Amino acid sequence: VHVHELPTPALVIDADALDRNLAAMSSRLPAARLRPHVKAHKCTALAAAQQAAGHDTFTCATPREVIGLAAAGVGTDLLLANETVDRDRLRAMADCDAPVTIAIDSDDTLRAAIDAGIRSCLIDVNVGLPRCGVEPDRAGGLADRARSAGLDVRGVMGYEGHLMMVADRTERAAAVEASMAKLRAAHADVGGDIVSAGGTGTFDLHASTGVTEVQAGSYALMDTHYGSLGLPFEQALFVIGTVISVAADWAVADVGLKSLGMDHGDPSVLDGAVWFCSDEHVTFAPDRPGVRVGDRVTVVPAHVDPTMAMHEVVWLMRDGELIDRWPIDLRHW
Amino acid sequence: VHVHELPTPALVIDADALDRNLAAMSSRLPAARLRPHVKAHKCTALAAAQQAAGHDTFTCATPREVIGLAAAGVGTDLLLANETVDRDRLRAMADCDAPVTIAIDSDDTLRAAIDAGIRSCLIDVNVGLPRCGVEPDRAGGLADRARSAGLDVRGVMGYEGHLMMVADRTERAAAVEASMAKLRAAHADVGGDIVSAGGTGTFDLHASTGVTEVQAGSYALMDTHYGSLGLPFEQALFVIGTVISVAADWAVADVGLKSLGMDHGDPSVLDGAVWFCSDEHVTFAPDRPGVRVGDRVTVVPAHVDPTMAMHEVVWLMRDGELIDRWPIDLRHW
Numbered sequence: 326v327h328v329h330e331l332p333t334p335a336l337v338i339d340a341d342a343l344d345r346n347l348a349a350m351s352s353r354l355p356a357a358r359l360r361p362h363v364k365a366h367k368c369t370a371l372a373a374a375q376q377a378a379g380h381d382t383f384t385c386a387t388p389r390e391v392i393g394l395a396a397a398g399v400g401t402d403l404l405l406a407n408e409t410v411d412r413d414r415l416r417a418m419a420d421c422d423a424p425v426t427i428a429i430d431s432d433d434t435l436r437a438a439i440d441a442g443i444r445s446c447l448i449d450v451n452v453g454l455p456r457c458g459v460e461p462d463r464a465g466g467l468a469d470r471a472r473s474a475g476l477d478v479r480g481v482m483g484y485e486g487h488l489m490m491v492a493d494r495t496e497r498a499a500a501v502e503a504s505m506a507k508l509r510a511a512h513a514d515v516g517g518d519i520v521s522a523g524g525t526g527t528f529d530l531h532a533s534t535g536v537t538e539v540q541a542g543s544y545a546l547m548d549t550h551y552g553s554l555g556l557p558f559e560q561a562l563f564v565i566g567t568v569i570s571v572a573a574d575w576a577v578a579d580v581g582l583k584s585l586g587m588d589h590g591d592p593s594v595l596d597g598a599v600w601f602c603s604d605e606h607v608t609f610a611p612d613r614p615g616v617r618v619g620d621r622v623t624v625v626p627a628h629v630d631p632t633m634a635m636h637e638v639v640w641l642m643r644d645g646e647l648i649d650r651w652p653i654d655l656r657h658w
Numbered sequence: 659v660h661v662h663e664l665p666t667p668a669l670v671i672d673a674d675a676l677d678r679n680l681a682a683m684s685s686r687l688p689a690a691r692l693r694p695h696v697k698a699h700k701c702t703a704l705a706a707a708q709q710a711a712g713h714d715t716f717t718c719a720t721p722r723e724v725i726g727l728a729a730a731g732v733g734t735d736l737l738l739a740n741e742t743v744d745r746d747r748l749r750a751m752a753d754c755d756a757p758v759t760i761a762i763d764s765d766d767t768l769r770a771a772i773d774a775g776i777r778s779c780l781i782d783v784n785v786g787l788p789r790c791g792v793e794p795d796r797a798g799g800l801a802d803r804a805r806s807a808g809l810d811v812r813g814v815m816g817y818e819g820h821l822m823m824v825a826d827r828t829e830r831a832a833a834v835e836a837s838m839a840k841l842r843a844a845h846a847d848v849g850g851d852i853v854s855a856g857g858t859g860t861f862d863l864h865a866s867t868g869v870t871e872v873q874a875g876s877y878a879l880m881d882t883h884y885g886s887l888g889l890p891f892e893q894a895l896f897v898i899g900t901v902i903s904v905a906a907d908w909a910v911a912d913v914g915l916k917s918l919g920m921d922h923g924d925p926s927v928l929d930g931a932v933w934f935c936s937d938e939h940v941t942f943a944p945d946r947p948g949v950r951v952g953d954r955v956t957v958v959p960a961h962v963d964p965t966m967a968m969h970e971v972v973w974l975m976r977d978g979e980l981i982d983r984w985p986i987d988l989r990h991w
Contacts, residue, residue: 332744334991364937386938407938408902409912410952411665430903433951455933456941457903457910486936569741570763570790577790579742579991583967587921588935600788602921603819604697604963605719605740608789618766619743630937634916635968637990657970658667658912 326647328565328640329621334584335565336636338651340643342561343371343545347378349557350544353529357382360404360521362542363390363655365630368639369397370651371545376400384521384540388414393655395421402426404521406482406540408434408449408457415441426479430459435471445477447519450511452483452504461507465514480519483508484540489526490550498530505534525551525558548629550589562632562639564592564624566607568616576616580624581605586631595623659980661898661973662954667917668898669969671984673976675894676704676878680711682890683877686862690715691871693737693854696723698875699966700988702730708878709733717854717873721747726988728754735759737854739815739873741767741782741790748774759812763792768804778810780852783844785816785837794840798847813852816841817873822859823883831863838867858884858891881962883922895965895972897925897957899940901949909949913957914938919964928956 328337350359361375364386372383372394382402385391388411391403395418405427409415418425419442428449429435438446448468451458459467468478485504491497505522512520512535523531523539525547531539543551546562566580578594582602585592591599597609607624626632633639634656641649661670683692694708697719705716705727715735718724721744724736728751738760742748751758752775761782762768771779781801784791792800801811818837824830838855845853845868856864856872858880864872876884879895899913911927915935918925924932930942940957959965966972967989974982 332746332991408910408951410900410902413665431951434902451905455905455908456936456939460905567743569743569767572784572788572793575788577741582919582921583964586915587919587964588915603789606789618741618764631916631920658665658917 328642328645328647331565331640331647333565333567334580336632336639337563337565337642338546338639339561339563340641340648342559343374346545346547346558346561347374350528350541351378351380354539355379358538360384360538360540361545362386362524362540363394365542366546366633366653367655368633368651368653369393369399369655372399375545382538384542387658388418389658390655391418391425392421395423395425404428404447406484406521410434410437412437412441415443419443428457428482429467429471430457432467432470435467435474435476439474439476443476445479446471447480447482447521448478448511448515450481450483450508452485452507452522454484454487456486458483461511464511468515478515478517480517480521481508481512481515482519482521483511484524485522485527486524489524490554492554497527501527501530502534505531505536509535525556526554543629546629548589548632549593549625549627560625562626562629564626564632566622566624568618568620568622571616571618575600575608575610577606577608578622578624579605580607580622584635585624585626586628586635588631589627592627593625595625597622661975661978661980664898664973664980666898666900667913669965669972670896670898670975671879671972672894672896673974673981675892676707679878679880679891679894680707683861683874684711684713687872688712693717693871693873694878695719695857695873695875696727696988698963699879699986701966701972701984701986702726702732702988703984704878705732715871717875720991721751722991723988724751724758725754728756728758737761737780739817739854743767743770745770745774748776752776761790761815762800762804763790765800765803768800768807768809772807772809776809778812779804780813780815780854781811781844781848783814783816783841785818785840785855787817787820789819791816794844797844801848811848811850813850813854814841814845814848815852815854816844817857818855818860819857822857823887825887830860834860834863835867838864838869842868858889859887876962879962881922881965882926882958882960893958895959895962897959897965899955899957901951901953901955904949904951908933908941908943910939910941911955911957912938913940913955917968918957918959919961919968921964922960925960926958928958930955
């Protein structure tokens with residue numbers, strides 16, 4: 326089946342581009358140096374492709390991602406890089422066949438983990454992003470209490486999410502180093518083998534930060550946001566649409582904001598300039614005249630993670646032909 | 659079950675507020691004067707509540723919405739207020755038990771409708787929003803060709819979406835009148851009983867525009883965007899979250915941008931000021947000290963339509979107790 330026979334809007338992965346992205350990353354951060362972040366795709370089949378590229382450890386943002394990977398037998402070391410006090414979900418993670426480690430950053434999240442039978446944790450440290458994470462100078466005390474309560478404290482994590490989009494690479498590297506100095510200080514007090522941090526925007530800036538593993542996810546599929554950084558990864562994810570209306574100065578395709586993560590703004594359209602998105606439409610000015618109703622257009626999302634989360638399925642395409650259909654099976658919570 | 663026992667993020671409707679919104683609308687636009695727009699909620703059960711409030715005609719943005727309503731037996735007159743050239747979906751709509759009318763704005767969409775066995779259409783007219791719709795002076799010719807091809811041309815539609823958010827009511831009314839003059843001119847050439855237009859932002863500005871039915875949808879649940887207009891509808895939709903981390907100056911709850919339509923910007927949090935959303939987090943400054951991990955927070959979406967489309971289910975709540983669970987069953991395409 327040709328990609329242009331798909332009903333639209335259709336989420337499509339360029340399989341060759343995905344393969345090149347996986348290879349580019351695994352050559353730089355092989356095996357457990359990368360802990361791929363599943364939140365970027367929420368797709369067990371894509372996680373299996375990352376495992377085939379050498380990575381057996383995974384990062385998750387939701388219990389559903391952890392539980393889904395474990396049920397599918399993908400990954401031998403699953404990290405919930407997030408806090409939760411949901412007892413049922415904590416118990417479900419504790420009952421997984423795969424070893425599960427969860428982030429804690431407070432006595433409340435520690436207690437919830439213990440009560441649910443969780444066995445391993447990382448101490449989540451605030452390294453500058455105002456979100457989760459204990460202050461660095463309190464990480465050691467929390468680790469002590471976690472060990473006293475019987476948890477295996479495997480180390481620390483700290484996400485420098487506020488630095489992913491620093492445009493200048495030298496500035497970004499300096500800011501990452503300063504941020505990771507906080508994580509190293511916390512690690513000195515906490516101990517353990519793991520110092521987990523980073524993302525696609527900083528994946529290659531951790532050679533001397535003390536970080537033992539990088540939590541990148543977007544690198545596999547990319548988006549226009551990360552595409553602006555000059556990283557060695559290429560756009561592999563597209564939303565294919567159909568032109569449904571053509572006016573004198575614009576055309577309209579059926580790729581609306583319900584098929585796209587919009588928090589980073591409008592998507593791009595190949596061969597056109599986007600004017601705006603509605604629920605089920607993108608209005609754009611074509612680069613060339615002659616666009617007709619029924620033509621296919623290729624839309625590039627601004628943010629990969631929520632775009633994947635809006636679709637039930639993603640199609641694998643090679644040379645325009647569909648070679649596989651991957652359910653996006655780790656959606657919701 | 660109390661709403662605070664739900665796993666989070668949880669999409670919740672205040673049933674009393676919904677009832678008041680439905681009553682406020684049906685008292686102003688009774689029966690077929692309103693053609694409720696299903697795209698705002700994608701929920702058959704909510705459409706059934708609108709039907710119970712007196713409305714038997716429905717507006718849809720996707721074939722899936724049409725086909726789902728027809729399969730559920732909700733509505734006696736279903737309009738796809740959108741263009742499509744998808745043959746399979748057009749045939750599926752033509753095969754629905756309920757009467758289906760579709761919008762056309764070109765000879766291409768006309769031909770696709772005819773080929774698929776569609777029997778009724780409206781001529782979609784551009785009334786100022788740069789999206790779908792034929793130019794007003796070409797509507798009559800398209801209607802003639804549609805009738806020659808055997809279609810029942812029931813009238814015209816034209817969506818003044820660019821005017822929904824004009825803040826001043828007098829200015830908004832004047833702009834709507836000017837926009838609807840285009841639709842009336844087209845209708846004079848097209849004929850038929852139906853002049854369909856409008857939305858929640860302009861629902862009460864059509865008394866003398868010649869419009870026979872209003873396509874409002876957001877009024878039932880509302881969002882912070884429409885909430886700024888001073889309309890007689892109240893916020894009925896919320897996302898309930900759990901605080902998972904508390905810092906000196908901020909707190910973090912598990913309501914992230916994967917649970918919220920973000921195209922209209924950040925959501926609001928009751929009793930706090932939102933700083934930013936991440937995939938699975940909202941960071942906010944609480945209005946009062948004393949927020950603790952495990953506390954529940956109430957998040958108000960900025961845009962109702964895509965927020966509904968991100969969830970599998972919405973819970974009905976009355977006085978804090980859960981009284982029903984509605985699948986959001988008309989998602990995707």
